Each structure stands twice: as C-alpha cells, then as structure tokens.
Amino acid sequence: MATSRQKADKQRAEEYLKKLEIVRKANDVNPFETKAEQKARIERAKVDVAxxxxxxxxxxxxxxxxxxHxxxxxxVKEDPLFKGCAEWGRGLAKSVWCDVIIPLWLWVRGEEVFFCLMSDSKERxxxxxxxxxAELEGNPLLIHDFGAQKCEGxxxxxxxxxxxxxxxxMAFGIKKKVRGVRVKQRRPNLWxxxxxxxxxxISNPKRMRKQSEQVERDIIPTMTGPIRRMLYANNKFARVMTQTMLQEKHPHWKVHQIKAYNKATHEPAWKSMYTKEYxxxxERDMGIVAAYAEYLHETKLEGTIFSEDQIQWANIPDFREFKMIIVHWDIAYTDNEKSDYNSVKAWGLHETDFxxxxxxxxxxxxxMAVQWMCDFKKRLPEGVNVIFQYESQFWNGEVQRAIEEVEYETxxxxxxxxxxxPHSNKTMRMITMQPYYQNSRIFYNDKLKSHSDTQVGIMQxxxxxxxxxxxxxSPDADQQAISKLELYCTPKRKEGKSWWKTGKMKRSIELP
Structure with missing residues (x-):
C-alpha cells in the first residue's frame, strides 16, 4: 500500500508532466530560419526582456x-547585488516574473544561475x-537556441x-536548513x-521575526561570489509581515511596490490584462477592506483608540423619527490617489443616540460630492429635519461654482x-467621539455594511x-456632524428621580 509520501510524489510527478506538456506546445521552431535570424533573436532577447x-x-x-514588469x-539585471521586494498587488504576476522569467532571462544573457527558491513549505x-x-527541459525554442538542458540523473x-x-x-521550505548549500565549488547566487x-x-509576530532573522543569518550568507541577488515576491496584505520587518531593518533594499489599480479612478496598473470594471x-464582491489589502497594500487598521468592535450595526429607524440629521461635507479639491477625500457624512440624532x-x-x-448630497436630500421623506454644512475655511469660488452647477442641474x-x-488639535477633536462609542451611543445603518465608502471611513x-x-x-466629518447634533440632544429623564431647581427656595418639580 502506497504511503502518503509516495502518493504526494506521484501527484507531483503528474503535475510536472502536465506542465511539460504545455511547455512543449508553447512555441515552434522555424526549420527554414537562417543562422543570422537565429542569432538576431538571441541577441535581442538578451537586452529586451519583453x-x-x-x-x-x-x-x-x-x-x-x-x-x-x-x-x-x-x-535586477543591472545590479549583481540586488536585494529587494516585488511588492506587487494580487494578480500582477510577481511569481511568474521572479520564479521563471527573470531567472531564465539572466541565464539567456549568459550568466551562470544557481537558483534557490524558498516558500512556506518545501512542497510549495x-x-x-x-x-x-519544465521550461529548461521542454521549451522547443530554448532547446533550439541554447541546446538540450535536461541532465539525466x-x-x-x-x-x-x-x-x-x-x-x-533547488527548492526549500522555510523550516529547511539552508546553511552550507552548495554544489561542488558553486554557491547560490540567486535566491x-x-x-x-x-x-x-501573520498572527504570530515571533514567527515572523524568526523568519526575517533566517533570511539575514542563513539565506544571504549562502551567497559568497560577486553575484548575490535576493528577490522577495509578495503583496503587502497585512500591516506587519516578514517582508515589512526586513524592509524596516534594511532601508537600502529596494521595495518595488505596485498597486494593482488607482483607487480614485480604478485605472489598472497592468492595462493590457485588466480593466477598470474588473x-x-x-471591490463589490470581496469588500473594500479585502480588496484594498490584496490589491493596494492598504490593510485593515487595528486602532489604538477606535476599533471596529465598538461599531454597532442596526436597522435604522424611520428618518422622520430623527430629531435632526446633520450632513457635513469635508471638502477636497482634487481627485488623484494622493489627494484628500471628499467626505460627506450624514449623521442623525434618535433619542440620545447618534x-x-x-x-x-x-x-x-x-x-460628485455635491451630486451625492442632492441625491441624498431627494431620497429623504417629507418632514425630515436636515441641515447641510461645511467648514468655512474651505470656501472659495470653485466650491461655490460646483454647488451652483449641481443645484441648477438637479x-x-x-x-x-x-x-x-475650532483651531484646536484636530486629532483631539476626533478623539472626543470615543466616549460615545464606549457608551454604546453610536450606531451604523446596517444597510451600509458592504458599502465601500463606509468601509473606507472605518479604516480612517x-x-x-x-x-x-x-x-x-471621514472621522473629521463625523466629529463635525456629531458635535452639531449634540446641541439637539437632551439627557434621558430617569423614572422615580426628583429633579431640583436651585434658587432662593428649593422645590420638587413634577415631571410629565
């Protein structure tokens, strides 16, 4: 009866044969090609990776x-001592480039490549x-131009x-000892x-520190010659990772970070592969937090003051039951991915809750922000108390023009x-909301749970x-709206308690 290891080896062999079959059909060799044409292809391939x-x-x-790419x-090609990260968003082919294209291209260029690849397990x-x-064994054009490569045994x-x-x-899992790796006199020159x-x-900082130390103390010292390259391929889907620890300790290492798309316009970084609509x-299917982490390296924040655990999601009361709704607009003038956010937050006061x-x-x-406010007002039922406001310091002719145009159009x-x-510390102003979160007086409309704008606001x-x-x-706009709603808030009266009025005489006030 086959052991689990034998079954795994058999499966690995079958998967390799499938890869080999694909590679053998990848390209054709022109039997009528001249030596000059062949040489021209090889020479161009050496300098033009595309x-x-x-x-x-x-x-x-x-x-x-x-x-x-x-x-x-x-x-990598120009620096024989390259150390750095291909920190590209999900789906941008970082493994293909780091594990296949770059090693083969260096080899085609004439370098001797001793390539060691490490992952979370040896099997991976x-x-x-x-x-x-598989490319070295079965690629017809590589074999035609550079000879058969498979070494039996x-x-x-x-x-x-x-x-x-x-x-x-050579392949290694993270737990495999790599000290002293060599083949005869040869040492690795590409990791x-x-x-x-x-x-x-990811949930174990101690493990990550140990892995970062393994890279520094075990992997890098295996390379001793004039060429000592190390590539780290991973997107930054968490705030603290092995790669971020290494980057912090080695600021001279190259961090080639690519966001998969522009979150303001959704324009893709790899335009020939993806569309804005994709x-x-x-974002809609994964949720904004997961999409930002996987594609943009913007990860969920574990707040030291505010946390997602404090947010209460609930079915919102009828709009007519709110004492007041304040819609505060925090204005931003531009729309690129480095600009501030146009943040419009509509908060309502229901009894003593926000x-x-x-x-x-x-x-x-x-x-677009003004259009949203007009649409929001249009959706409100008759009789709702609502005030739209913005900070006076942001007012200028361009803001007035945008408002007038949209009001006219709609x-x-x-x-x-x-x-x-107030000109007080903005951070301290925002922190004043914390008691309301702690005392369970803040509620979020549960229809906004999968709303991308809401999720961005929570991250902020x-x-x-x-x-x-x-x-x-976004939290600045929250604070501005809530501070205005406080003016309409009166404390709950507790049953069975007497209220006292102080003056020349004290008397009990009968409460209705």
Whole structure:
C-alpha cells in the first residue's frame, strides 16, 4: 500500500508532466530560419526582456508586459547585488516574473544561475520551481537556441542541474536548513522567497521575526561570489509581515511596490490584462477592506483608540423619527490617489443616540460630492429635519461654482451652511467621539455594511491617533456632524428621580 509520501510524489510527478506538456506546445521552431535570424533573436532577447517573453515564453504572454514588469527585471539585471521586494498587488504576476522569467532571462544573457527558491513549505517551493524546470527541459525554442538542458540523473523535481550546470535549481521550505548549500565549488547566487506568509505566521509576530532573522543569518550568507541577488515576491496584505520587518531593518533594499489599480479612478496598473470594471467588481464582491489589502497594500487598521468592535450595526429607524440629521461635507479639491477625500457624512440624532445614516467618502472631484448630497436630500421623506454644512475655511469660488452647477442641474437647493471649526488639535477633536462609542451611543445603518465608502471611513477612523499620517477626512466629518447634533440632544429623564431647581427656595418639580 502506497504511503502518503509516495502518493504526494506521484501527484507531483503528474503535475510536472502536465506542465511539460504545455511547455512543449508553447512555441515552434522555424526549420527554414537562417543562422543570422537565429542569432538576431538571441541577441535581442538578451537586452529586451519583453521580447524575450513573447519569443520564448508566449504561453505566459497572455497580455503585454507592463512597464513595471520591465522596470523590475531591468533593476535586477543591472545590479549583481540586488536585494529587494516585488511588492506587487494580487494578480500582477510577481511569481511568474521572479520564479521563471527573470531567472531564465539572466541565464539567456549568459550568466551562470544557481537558483534557490524558498516558500512556506518545501512542497510549495517544489511546485513553483517546477515551472522553470519544465521550461529548461521542454521549451522547443530554448532547446533550439541554447541546446538540450535536461541532465539525466540530476533532474529531480525541486533539485536539478542542467547538463553544463550553468543552471542549478533547488527548492526549500522555510523550516529547511539552508546553511552550507552548495554544489561542488558553486554557491547560490540567486535566491527568491515567494509565498512565505501563512495565516499562522501573520498572527504570530515571533514567527515572523524568526523568519526575517533566517533570511539575514542563513539565506544571504549562502551567497559568497560577486553575484548575490535576493528577490522577495509578495503583496503587502497585512500591516506587519516578514517582508515589512526586513524592509524596516534594511532601508537600502529596494521595495518595488505596485498597486494593482488607482483607487480614485480604478485605472489598472497592468492595462493590457485588466480593466477598470474588473477592479470595481472585485471591490463589490470581496469588500473594500479585502480588496484594498490584496490589491493596494492598504490593510485593515487595528486602532489604538477606535476599533471596529465598538461599531454597532442596526436597522435604522424611520428618518422622520430623527430629531435632526446633520450632513457635513469635508471638502477636497482634487481627485488623484494622493489627494484628500471628499467626505460627506450624514449623521442623525434618535433619542440620545447618534446614527450614521449614509455617507460619501471618495477621492473625487467636488462636483460628485455635491451630486451625492442632492441625491441624498431627494431620497429623504417629507418632514425630515436636515441641515447641510461645511467648514468655512474651505470656501472659495470653485466650491461655490460646483454647488451652483449641481443645484441648477438637479433642481435641488441644499442651503449649505458655513460653520467655523475650532483651531484646536484636530486629532483631539476626533478623539472626543470615543466616549460615545464606549457608551454604546453610536450606531451604523446596517444597510451600509458592504458599502465601500463606509468601509473606507472605518479604516480612517481606526487610524486616528497622535502622530497618525493616514487620511482622516471621514472621522473629521463625523466629529463635525456629531458635535452639531449634540446641541439637539437632551439627557434621558430617569423614572422615580426628583429633579431640583436651585434658587432662593428649593422645590420638587413634577415631571410629565
């Protein structure tokens, strides 16, 4: 009866044969090609990585190479001591480039490549390394231009050498000892760390510190020659990871961070592969917090003052039951991904509780924020008390023009009120909301749970603390609205208690 290890080996072999089958059909060799044409292709492939991909790896070229792909490969090629991270958003082909394209391109350029690949387990590393191994064994055009590479007897999955030993590949799991790795006199000269983090490591800072130390003390010292490159392939889906610890300790290492799309416009970084609509759909399906973490490296914040656990989601009362609704607009003038947010927060007072009724939180043009306010007012039933306001310091001709244009187009008059904001510390003003959260007097409309603008607002709220450099337009708007609602709030009267009036004489007041 086969053991579990034998079954795993058999499965790995079957998967490798499938890869090999794909590679063998990847390209064709022109039997009528001249030696001059062949030489021209080889020479161009050595200097043009995009051409190399299209010519030799067309099965990976399902879309044109993005400029950031080429930039990263060029940086690696030009620096024999390169240390850095391909910190690209999910789906941007970081494993393909770091594990297959770049190692093969360096080899085609004439370098001797001793390639070691590490992942969270040896099995995963073997699976990743098998991609480049299959190319060396079965790619028809690579074989035609550079000769047969498979070395019988030295072609184990996860541990192989080409016939001339110009390319050596080894796979390691993070727990595998790597000290002293060598083949005869040869030492590794290219390490790639890929897909290292797991849910266990992310929740265990001690494990991550140990892994970062392993990279420093075990992996890097295995390389001793004039070429000592190390690539780390992973998106930054958590605030603290092994790679962020390494980046903090080694500021001279290159962090090539690419966001998959512009969150203000949804324009993709890899335009030939993805569309704006794809990322809009991903935000809707995954939720804004997960999408920002996976694609934009913007992760959920664990607040030191505010936390998501304090938010109470509930079915919102009828709008006519609110004493007052305040809609505060925190104005931003531009709409690029580095600009402030146009934040419009609608808060209502119900009895003595504050309710987030609806919101608009986007890096957008002012006109879109005004359109949202007009639409919000149009949706309110008759008889609702509502005030629209904004900070007077933001007022200028451009703001007035945006308001007038939208009011004219929609036929809605907002009657926006200018308010003066105290010049006290803004962070401390926002922190004044904390007692309301602690005392369960803050409620969020449960229909906003999957609303992307609401989730962005929560992320900004959780980031509020002294020294914070994150955007805070949304919690600032929250505080402005709630502070105005406080004027309409009267304490609950407790049954059975006498209220006293102090003057020349004291008497009991009968409460209705």
């Amino acid at each position: 051409y190399f991909v299209v010519s030799y790896l067309p099965h990976y070229a399902t879309a044109d190479c993005a400029p950031f 080429i930039d990263f490969a060029t940086m 590393a073997q699976e990743l390394l098998a991609d480049v191994q 030295d072609w184990e999955i996860g541990n192989f050498k080409t016939i001339d030993q110009r390319f050596i590949g 790639v760390i890929d897909d290292l983090e797991t849910p266990d490591t 990322y809009i759909e991903q 309710w987030l009724v609806d919101c608009y939180v986007k890096q957008s043009k002012m006109k 036929g809605i008059s907002l009657n926006l009120i200018k308010i003066n904001t 709220l959780c980031a509020v603390e002294e020294g914070n450099t994150e955007h805070d337009d």
